[in-house]
Amino acid sequence: MLPVDATAKPPRGSAWSLLGSELKVLFGRRRTWALLLALAAIPVLIAVAVRLSSTVPAGRGPAFLDRISQNGLFVAFTAMLVSVPLFLPLTVGVVAGDTIAGEASHGTLRYLLVAPAGRIRLLLVKYAGALAFCVVAPLAVALAGGAIGAALFPVGPVTLLSGDVIQPPEAALRILLIAAYLAVSLAGLSAIGLFLSTLTVVPVGAMAATVVVSVVSQILGQLPQLEWLHPWLFSHYWLGFGDILRQPVLWDSFASNAVLQAGYVAVFGALAYGRFATKDILS
């Protein structure tokens, strides 16, 4: 054993080690890559389908679909639009639902806590990991979309919803902005997933529950009878990124979305903390 000098400074702590380790484990595991690859496959499928079919009748299928053959950048826009309702929430549900329940089911939760990771610190690190995935997931769609679009179709100036025309580099920036918008959009759902994950030791249960919550929120958002509820649903602004495709960019929905998501993060973060801080770890 090493001699300990009582007057020496305690060894430098490594508060960030756990976050680094979490990101390494999350992005080092095959499942995360499978999720990202599945997301990246969406624009590829769209691009290949458009390429193989001779003409797309205007006004049919998802927005922008008819413009892909003229401009490959629209592959990215279309793919992001298509992945919002189900595919992105699905992958985020898997990652966020797994945060605590996954550790519990592997039996690693007790060893993290005995280390001692600290319950609050562990919760924060786990949420940070889920957020990192929320950033990377839309990026996977955007980058794969841009790449396959550029490979299969001509790339040119993009006509915005406001009628203005922007050059491809500026359009690429808008694509990244939309990816950022989607990352923010998924923050609330991640917090819900984190909370659900503290309730069970069965990760699949928490994952499924998170995905179901996202679907239910979107269904409620479709019911005109529940008009009063709509602004409070975390999915309310999910498809509101059209404002980013105007000149100049309208930041209103971005800001409203951020505030709404922050509210969800605060509420479900507090619930997760309340549950996890005193929970008996019996797994």
Place this chain on the structure above:
Amino acid sequence: MSAGVGGSRAGASGLAIETSGLTKHFGRQAAVDGVDLAVPAGTVFGFLGPNGSGKTTTIRMLLGLAAASAGTVKLLGASMPGELHKVLPRVGALVEGPGFYPFLSGAANLHRMDAAGPHTVPATRKLRVGQALERVGLAHSAGKKVHAYSLGMKQRLGIAGALLSARDLLVLDEPTNGLDPQGTREVRNLIRALSHDGTTVFVSSHLLAEVEQMCTHAAVMSSGRLVAQGPLADLRREGTVRIRLETPDAALGRQELVRLGLVPAADTLEPGGDGVQVLAALPASAGPAVPALLPEDIVAHLVAAGVRVRGFGVERESLEDRFVALTGEGFDVAG
């Protein structure tokens, strides 16, 4: 760090673990019921008990994983779970089997475990992980994914996880579960070596032979209650001493033993012979005035009475007998 009792390694009382009235209810069932543990610093302390007697539940409360329904815990002199962040870095633990990410290698799992501690030094992590793997004989399988580990290899990796830093206290829940004989012996030696360095080792088990071989102290749980604790020698001494007589003249032998005031148990067949084995408890001396019945006097008496003595022995009750006496004969799990 110097080895020794007291100092920073234990509370003022010299106890590495001290619980008082520790209780845990699961619904209406009391899984742990008013346990007052006292584990002296520097000992190897065996925590015995049949399946379901509350050993793991007690350990979870010691480590702050589960909250006690009632009672208090002091670990290395600090109260749990209040001072958890102060104490747990000095405690290595194996709780209810190892827990690892199957998709990571053994070494990567230990890296992660170590990174979870708030004060572990990243600069020495690689070295410490390597040493821990070396100590449990897993150096050659360090790069293998844990899902490809055997049961015993996982168990060894779990023990390695408890040894990542220098610890003052090790809490090991059934550390030799699933280990081969070499592994079991290695773990025993490891525990002895750690204890020699001054680490207090608290090890739960239901393998009595194992506890007898490596522990200095022990406690016995039964249905959530602590039914005995103390130095191993004392625990054994509380048991009775008996004589074993092997003879073809069983009836005469029993008659003579009764005459001496002994109470022979039912005969058993002498193993591998045609004679009969008679067992009888040797009564303790009734007081200083009454001289105890000496075994040699019994033999002399038997021979004088014409009993053909083939074998005679004095046996102290084994820890197993003592354990069964304390926790009951029944095979069924209580509760």
